[in-house]
Amino acid sequence: MTDIYKENILEHYKNPKNFGSLKKPSHSGVFNNPLCGDSIIVDLILKSDKIVDIRFRGEGCAISISSTSMFFDYLKEKNTRVLKKINKQFMEKLINVKISEGRVKCLMLPVSAINKIIENKK
Secondary structure, three states: OOOOHHHHHHHHHHHHOOOOOOOOOOOEEEEEEEEEEEEEEEEEEEEEEEEEEEEEEOOHHHHHHHHHHOOOOOOOOOOOOOOOOOOHHHHHHHHHOOOOOHHHHHHHEEEEEEHHHHHHHH
């Protein structure tokens, strides 16, 4: 991992975008990665399958917090259909880092969280 990518991850870890809560979310949930101890609470406003706003709070490793920060920034104003295209390779490209197999659950925590929220809304 080059220094510039490490810096990007650390910046999002120390100062995550989309961090906090929404006053009136249409959907919320608590999600954990028991292997690493990561835990996030997600607030989401969905209107006609469009992600109008999304926020999170919680604790976790640098990979889970930074990937959540970057992924939620990507999701704003997108239709939930984009979730079908999200996989490990997409997330690695988004954060610009190749992730070891032991850290995949950290990387994919925000994706799992959003997919569970969307599945439960149906």
